[in-house]
Amino acid sequence: MKKLSLFILVLLCACKTDKKNEYFDAIKANDVALFAPASGEWLYSHKEKGQTFEQFENSKHITPTKEANIIYIKPIGNFTAIQNKQIELLREYLEIYFQLETKIGEQASDDIIPAHARRELTKDYEQLLAGYILDSVLKKEKPLNGIALMGLTEKDLYPKPEWNFVFGLASYSQKIGVSSIYRLQDEKLTDSNFNLCLSRLLKICSHEIGHMFGLHHCIDANCVMNGTNSLPETDEHSIRLCSVCQKKLNTGINYDNKKRLNELADFFQRNKLIEELQLMKKDMVSTR
Numbered sequence: 001m002k003k004l005s006l007f008i009l010v011l012l013c014a015c016k017t018d019k020k021n022e023y024f025d026a027i028k029a030n031d032v033a034l035f036a037p038a039s040g041e042w043l044y045s046h047k048e049k050g051q052t053f054e055q056f057e058n059s060k061h062i063t064p065t066k067e068a069n070i071i072y073i074k075p076i077g078n079f080t081a082i083q084n085k086q087i088e089l090l091r092e093y094l095e096i097y098f099q100l101e102t103k104i105g106e107q108a109s110d111d112i113i114p115a116h117a118r119r120e121l122t123k124d125y126e127q128l129l130a131g132y133i134l135d136s137v138l139k140k141e142k143p144l145n146g147i148a149l150m151g152l153t154e155k156d157l158y159p160k161p162e163w164n165f166v167f168g169l170a171s172y173s174q175k176i177g178v179s180s181i182y183r184l185q186d187e188k189l190t191d192s193n194f195n196l197c198l199s200r201l202l203k204i205c206s207h208e209i210g211h212m213f214g215l216h217h218c219i220d221a222n223c224v225m226n227g228t229n230s231l232p233e234t235d236e237h238s239i240r241l242c243s244v245c246q247k248k249l250n251t252g253i254n255y256d257n258k259k260r261l262n263e264l265a266d267f268f269q270r271n272k273l274i275e276e277l278q279l280m281k282k283d284m285v286s287t288r
């Protein structure tokens with residue numbers, strides 16, 4: 001009797017895996033091949049080998065547990081109402097994208113960054129030291145039930161005195177990262193650039209947190225996990241995870257692929273992110 005129930009269980013698991021693979025095989029048709037990298041682009045200067053699904057599977061990567069399963073975003077700075085609206089949309093998007101509860105942690109003022117970890121380049125332009133935020137703020141503040149913590153600053157960031165700026169910095173082993181919205185927002189966030197800036201924020205944060213879940217840079221297709229050297233390059237990259245990267249994320253988090261896809265499409269529709277919606281619709285057609 002025991003043997004029979006074990007056999008049925010194995011059979012059920014095999015059917016489930018087959019169904020999941022069917023999904024990834026179906027959406028593979030919508031993966032778009034990358035062009036050969038041009039001078040200045042990420043893959044031109046970084047000869048990356050990529051990460052196969054098998055390499056991901058054999059790597060050490062985190063999975064949500066009963067005790068730690070929440071993604072946190074911590075805003076640092078004085079954000080305007082329109083910026084706060086964007087952070088709330090980011091929270092909603094990450095919750096759908098990773099299919100994990102996502103919360104906005106307590107907002108902090110820039111005052112928590114001491115003078116030795118900031119520099120004023122002009123009267124209206126001050127930068128914050130990214131490493132300080134990582135080591136002296138986020139490391140201490142990651143809640144016990146947090147699986148990942150993403151700090152978000154309003155001011156620009158720099159990594160070292162000799163560098164001009166940095167978009168963000170992360171410790172993938174500790175599952176903490178910090179990004180700035182400063183350069184994503186074309187100087188000033190308004191109603192007319194809102195969606196372009198939102199799309200960048202969604203791409204950058206889902207990419208960084210994707211690394212925390214063990215996904216390496218993708219060289220297989222135009223994918224949100226592609227490495228990037230500049231904002232124009234980020235703008236060229238797809239917000240969609242390619243089929244191989246989706247299979248990796250799903251193996252780590254174990255969610256319902258169709259539910260995630262429908263919710264992503266609904267998010268893009270409600271927020272009038274039309275190109276992004278078209279990508280989801282193609283996957284919906286392929287998996288009908």
Ligand SMILES: [Zn+2]
Pocket residue numbers: 207211217226227228
């Ligand atoms: Zn990256």
Ligand SMILES: [Zn+2]
Pocket residue numbers: 218219220221222223224225226241242243244245246
């Ligand atoms: Zn990919």
